[in-house]
Amino acid sequence: MVIQKEMIAEHYERLERAPQTGEPVVYTFVPGNxxxxxxxxxxxxxxxxxxxxxxxxxxxxRDYIAEAEKHGHSEDVCTYVKCDIGxxxxxxxxxxxTKLPKPDLLLLSYTGCYTFxxxxxxxxxxxxxxxxxxxxxxxxxxVIEPEHREYMVKQIRELVIPALEKISGRKYDEDAxxxxxxxxxxAEDDLVWVLESAKNTPSPIDAYFGAVYYVGPIFSAFRxxxxxVAYYQALRRExxxxxxxxLGPVAPAGPLDNxxxxxxVEGPPNWTHFxxxxxxxxxxxxxxxxSTYSKVGGTYDFGFRxxxxxxxxxxxxxxxxxxxxxxxxxxxxMLCQYLRDYKADGFLINSVKSCNSFSAGQLMILREVExxxxxxxxxxxxxxxxxxxxxxxxxxxxxxxYLQMVEARRAGGSREARAS
Amino acid sequence: xxxxxxxxxxxxxxxxxxxxTVRQWLADHPGRKACGYLPVYAPREVIHAAGMxxxxxxxxxxIEIIRGDAFYQSYICHLPRSIVEFAQSGRLDxxxxxxxxxxxDVIRNLSGMWQILFPDMYVRYLDLPQVADPALGTxxxxxxxxxxxxxxxxxxGVEVTDARLRASIALYNEVRAIIxxxxxxxxxxxxxxxxxxxxxxxxAGELVGPEVFLEKAREYLTAAQSDDQxxxxxxxxxxxxxxxEQPPLGLIKTIERAGCYIVDDDFLAGNRFLTGDVSLEADxxxxxxxxxxxxxxxxxxxxxxxxxxxxxxxxNRVAAARADGIIFAAASFCDPALLDRPMLRDGAEKAGIPCxxxxxxxxxxxxxxxxxxxxxxxDSIKLWGDA
Numbered sequence: 107m108v109i110q111k112e113m114i115a116e117h118y119e120r121l122e123r124a125p126q127t128g129e130p131v132v133y134t135f136v137p138g139n140x141x142x143x144x145x146x147x148x149x150x151x152x153x154x155x156x157x158x159x160x161x162x163x164x165x166x167x168r169d170y171i172a173e174a175e176k177h178g179h180s181e182d183v184c185t186y187v188k189c190d191i192g193x194x195x196x197x198x199x200x201x202x203x204t205k206l207p208k209p210d211l212l213l214l215s216y217t218g219c220y221t222f223x224x225x226x227x228x229x230x231x232x233x234x235x236x237x238x239x240x241x242x243x244x245x246x247x248x249v250i251e252p253e254h255r256e257y258m259v260k261q262i263r264e265l266v267i268p269a270l271e272k273i274s275g276r277k278y279d280e281d282a283x284x285x286x287x288x289x290x291x292x293a294e295d296d297l298v299w300v301l302e303s304a305k306n307t308p309s310p311i312d313a314y315f316g317a318v319y320y321v322g323p324i325f326s327a328f329r330x331x332x333x334x335v336a337y338y339q340a341l342r343r344e345x346x347x348x349x350x351x352x353l354g355p356v357a358p359a360g361p362l363d364n365x366x367x368x369x370x371v372e373g374p375p376n377w378t379h380f381x382x383x384x385x386x387x388x389x390x391x392x393x394x395x396x397s398t399y400s401k402v403g404g405t406y407d408f409g410f411r412x413x414x415x416x417x418x419x420x421x422x423x424x425x426x427x428x429x430x431x432x433x434x435x436x437x438x439x440m441l442c443q444y445l446r447d448y449k450a451d452g453f454l455i456n457s458v459k460s461c462n463s464f465s466a467g468q469l470m471i472l473r474e475v476e477x478x479x480x481x482x483x484x485x486x487x488x489x490x491x492x493x494x495x496x497x498x499x500x501x502x503x504x505x506x507x508y509l510q511m512v513e514a515r516r517a518g519g520s521r522e523a524r525a526s
Numbered sequence: 527x528x529x530x531x532x533x534x535x536x537x538x539x540x541x542x543x544x545x546x547t548v549r550q551w552l553a554d555h556p557g558r559k560a561c562g563y564l565p566v567y568a569p570r571e572v573i574h575a576a577g578m579x580x581x582x583x584x585x586x587x588x589i590e591i592i593r594g595d596a597f598y599q600s601y602i603c604h605l606p607r608s609i610v611e612f613a614q615s616g617r618l619d620x621x622x623x624x625x626x627x628x629x630x631d632v633i634r635n636l637s638g639m640w641q642i643l644f645p646d647m648y649v650r651y652l653d654l655p656q657v658a659d660p661a662l663g664t665x666x667x668x669x670x671x672x673x674x675x676x677x678x679x680x681x682x683g684v685e686v687t688d689a690r691l692r693a694s695i696a697l698y699n700e701v702r703a704i705i706x707x708x709x710x711x712x713x714x715x716x717x718x719x720x721x722x723x724x725x726x727x728x729x730a731g732e733l734v735g736p737e738v739f740l741e742k743a744r745e746y747l748t749a750a751q752s753d754d755q756x757x758x759x760x761x762x763x764x765x766x767x768x769x770x771e772q773p774p775l776g777l778i779k780t781i782e783r784a785g786c787y788i789v790d791d792d793f794l795a796g797n798r799f800l801t802g803d804v805s806l807e808a809d810x811x812x813x814x815x816x817x818x819x820x821x822x823x824x825x826x827x828x829x830x831x832x833x834x835x836x837x838x839x840x841x842n843r844v845a846a847a848r849a850d851g852i853i854f855a856a857a858s859f860c861d862p863a864l865l866d867r868p869m870l871r872d873g874a875e876k877a878g879i880p881c882x883x884x885x886x887x888x889x890x891x892x893x894x895x896x897x898x899x900x901x902x903x904x905d906s907i908k909l910w911g912d913a
Binding site: 177178179180182183184187214216219220221223224225227228230231234237239240241243244246247253257260261264265433434435437438457459462463465466467468469470474487 | 650869
């Protein structure tokens with residue numbers, strides 16, 4: 107945690123100094139981010155979703171959203187967008203208190219979320235800067251079609267790279283990109299090891315609340331960097347130590363060693379009440395052993411690794427493979443696999459109002475996963491960064507009821523086992 | 527057929543929640559099949575060339591939702607609820623295929639739901655080309671069209687030859703031409719073409735074959751051109767933001783009766799998505815692809831590569847339609863329309879164009895608030911428009 111905080115603080119300080127140092131700043135999104143490519147041009151990535159979620163965690167999002175709504179943004183739409191726009195309207199002070207630079211380029215990696223398109227159209231209006239569009243086809247049939255991969259590679263080669271060359275004044279250096287991709291692989295291996303450590307009982311990690319910290323560096327600015335590699339090596343060592351000692355993760359109010367329930371969670375967390383939300387699980391002895399949200403920036407645990415031998419093709423594969431770019435049948439398969447592989451007691455869906463990419467269809471996912479696995483599913487509703495949609499009493503009530511259901515199923519299962 | 531009879535015919539199709547027209551078509555054409563498509567844009571030419579009936583699935587505010595709500599949280603728009611209701615109640619069983627365009631994430635995810643709910647039906651998600659580069663976009667979309675062409679041919683048991691596709695393109699060029707004429711007449715003389723009537727005609731066109739639609743539309747156009755109606759003192763407005771989930775007919779009537787002439791709109795925008803004729807000279811799939819990439823209407827569901835595009839769009843539309851103001855009418859929770867609105871409205875207001883905005887749902891039943899808003903808007907323009 108300390109290492110990560112230092113990394114992030116240093117990155118934001120570097121961003122603040124960018125207008126003076128001349129390092130070009132590229133705004134982009136978490137899913138389908140081309141961090142290695144951006145960094146290979148000496149540019150600094152900045153991710154508006156990260157700023158928004160950080161604003162939510164720091165209690166700033168309510169005012170930012172209100173500011174955006176005052177400027178004509180509908181109450182119905184994504185609160186990440188409004189939080190980001192509100193933050194810019196309020197002076198663009200970032201999550202660590204530093205002034206954020208304007209983008210030299212908006213790299214619109216259109217992966218798994220319609221709203222991304224509008225978000226950067228809106229930011230283009232605000233910053234009057236160039237925007238390059240990378241269209242990542244959705245896996246409508248559940249696979250990355252070869253022609254789609256080729257289409258992405260062509261776009262990266264013919265549109266994205268020239269745009270980066272223009273703002274950086276540097277030529278594309280494929281060897282530099284390969285080196286960064288090699289670093290990515292190392293970090294990815296260690297991240298997967300950490301996430302899969304939750305297959306142990308007790309789990310040494312929380313793969314939802316804890317995992318949002320674990321995926322932070324790799325999903326944002328540090329994939330393909332030496333710092334990123336060092337971070338994941340340190341994280342792996344720490345988790346190994348916990349595993350050896352038979353310890354659980356550390357929840358907000360202390361260690362979670364008495365793990366009564368092993369859950370899989372679908373959907374993003376709520377950020378405005380993140381600690382309170384996590385503690386509700388911990389209070390009940392519930393540990394999350396796998397989550398889909400921790401795959402929005404890459405489904406590494408299903409085998410994907412960046413491939414330095416095919417630098418542009420692998421970037422295409424990466425973009426198309428992010429969780430929300432998978433169709434619903436794939437998402438259901440993933441959840442079923444997690445329930446099986448992680449020996450979970452059941453699964454919970456946190457459905458957030460802001461994100462139709464995640465949320466539209468989740469009620470069907472709930473029924474389908476229950477049907478296929480026979481395990482109980484629970485459904486709670488909140489939002490990403492709009493505190494108006496977090497009802498603590500309601501969520502706690504639903505969580506408790508759900509866990510009672512898990513308990514009842516267990517008792518029923520035991521009775522059946524005894525009877526047979 | 528008289529104008530009144532045409533509108534009664536169209537109204538009957540609009541109000542029929544059982545898709546009787548489609549079922550009748552299938553009964554009249556043994557061995558042929560029907561292919562549904564969701565808003566906003568799907569290449570109907572390809573469906574038609576496969577010998578299938580293109581069926582627009584636009585939801586409805588008139589159907590009682592029993593099963594549809596069990597699939598969607600309260601913060602998701604109404605459209606997929608009524609569509610799921612239609613499907614779950616067996617009303618769409620006559621379809622052999624459904625195309626889901628990349629309109630938004632709700633429709634996108636519905637494609638996956640459909641794959642699970644109806645495993646025997648052909649389902650294709652249509653990822654419209656978003657990239658700014660025309661060559662790349664055309665190449666991508668051409669390939670997508672080839673897949674749809676091949677797959678629909680397989681479903682229909684028909685080889686979709688170039689000749690078949692070209693013939694369908696020619697037919698739809700005629701459809702587009704008559705729609706352009708109807709819209710032009712409505713813009714020129716809105717008292718001759720009430721939007722209520724135009725909308726019903728367009729809506730019927732989503733469920734009958736293009737041949738039938740052409741016949742009715744031509745008859746209607748002839749009647750509307752010759753039928754002298756009383757010119758009223760109304761404000762000329764553009765309605766925008768209703769390209770996907772459709773407003774209830776009552777809302778359209780309410781706006782016109784509150785003192786507005788609707789002189790441009792984006793209702794059922796898929797039938798005007800290609801702004802010009804598709805070439806009959808080139809390879810037909812390439813021609814269709816190019817028509818979209820180079821000549822698609824400016825809409826919220828496609829990326830706008832021109833930085834000035836959003837700022838100027840409404841100004842240009844207002845000028846073309848000689849409108850006095852804009853009503854931004856979006857469906858509740860419609861991401862494309864509502865995320866676009868601040869940009870479009872800002873551009874319009876900077877150009878001095880009066881605007882109002884409201885939200886609706888396809889099942890909105892109370893129109894009083896819309897009447898008051900539209901009426902006040904119209905009055906304010908008439909009273910102080912030149913001030």
